[in-house]
Amino acid sequence: MRNPTFYSLDERNDAIAEWLGKLNDGRVLRQYGRTRRQPFNEFEAPNLKAAPGESWVHSECRRYEIERDYQSLPYRFAPPRDKPAFVREG
Numbered sequence: 831m832r833n834p835t836f837y838s839l840d841e842r843n844d845a846i847a848e849w850l851g852k853l854n855d856g857r858v859l860r861q862y863g864r865t866r867r868q869p870f871n872e873f874e875a876p877n878l879k880a881a882p883g884e885s886w887v888h889s890e891c892r893r894y895e896i897e898r899d900y901q902s903l904p905y906r907f908a909p910p911r912d913k914p915a916f917v918r919e920g
Contacts (some may be wrong), residue, residue, distance in 0.1 A: 831845065831846075831849050853866065854866045854867040854870075855867050
């Protein structure tokens with residue numbers, strides 16, 4: 831895969847799939863005596879979870895200054911005076 835020329839996206843994807851197959855299944859790693867795919871199938875594949883059904887929701891954090899009146903709050907739990915509070919929106 832060093833200097834090939836591809837004329838379509840499908841052609842490139844097919845070449846990458848073939849190359850990955852050779853990389854993961856083609857040779858046995860001397861240190862482990864197994865291919866790359868064997869440990870994946872044994873340890874990682876059973877623990878994979880399905881992708882969530884709902885789409886990802888974007889939210890933003892904005893800085894807001896809050897009132898600094900902590901009369902009923904113990905001093906050790908009060909946020910530092912020089913840092914504004916962060917509020918998550920969305």
